[in-house]
Amino acid sequence: MARLALVIAAVFVSACAARTPPRPDGTPGPDPTAVAAFQSATTACRGFRSLTGELSLSGRAAGERIRGRVIAGLEAGGSVRLEGVAPFGPPIFILAGRAEKATLLLPREQRVLKETPVSAVLERLTGLALGADDLRLMVSGCLADNAAPADGKQWPGGWQAVTLGPDRVAYLRQRQGRPVVVAADYGPWHLDYSEHLSGYPRVVRVRRAGDAATDVTARVGELEVNTVINPAAFTLEVPSDADPMTLDELRSVAPLVPKEP
Secondary structure, three states: OOOOOOEOOOOOOOOOOOOOOOOOOOOOEEOOHHHHHHHHHOHHHOOOOEEEEEEEEEEEEOOEEEEEEEEEEEEOOOEEEEEEEOOOOOEEEEEEEEOOEEEEEEOOOOEEEEEEEHHHHHHHHHOOOOOHHHHHHHHHOOOOOOOOOEEEEEEOOOEEEEEEEOOEEEEEEEEOOEEEEEEEEEOOEEEEEEOOEOOEOOEEEEEEOOEEEEEEEEEEEEEEEOOOOOHHHHOOOOOOOOEEOOHHHHHHHOOOOOOOO
């Protein structure tokens, strides 16, 4: 995909908080079948390296309402390209980089933030301090590269779970007779998945444990997995007259925060 675009759309978000998705209750028992269930549910993730797609964002981050439609390009190794395009005129922002560092350009303001950790930039843009590989694994529902599930558990009501590492747990339920990853704990983040298609979720909800002020939902469209992304997508030509900016200044710009009418 030689050109990637990210479109900021005027999508109004309800001020009401969405219902918190369920998690299993009670004390789990061992379940050796949970590992096989996870492997079956994530067959599409084998060999997973890259994705492109549109992410229609809504919700609240750090207490502020956000909205936007994002077309993202992500590749293993911390490569990222996100572009923000308004309905008319030049892009709102362009983010591109490799190895978990990226440059952010605000073309309308002619301002640039160079070679900054992706997680720090995304925290300012979305309230979610996620690296490029974190974003790739969370959006896809794959949760880990070369996943090695262990410690299978089960609860009454059809819940199963496996551990994918010291800070990752995947929760499964049966959907139409097949196991599906419906939720996960990924470090400090609670993830909830729904509307699966071809092995991947089309709705991803991200909440921060113990933080009701951060609750973002992404609807995933135009998803393509393991397509070849032009390496040039992960570089950014910065105009010579662009003024440097800081992370604190980026927070004050807040491209994804809706402007009051």
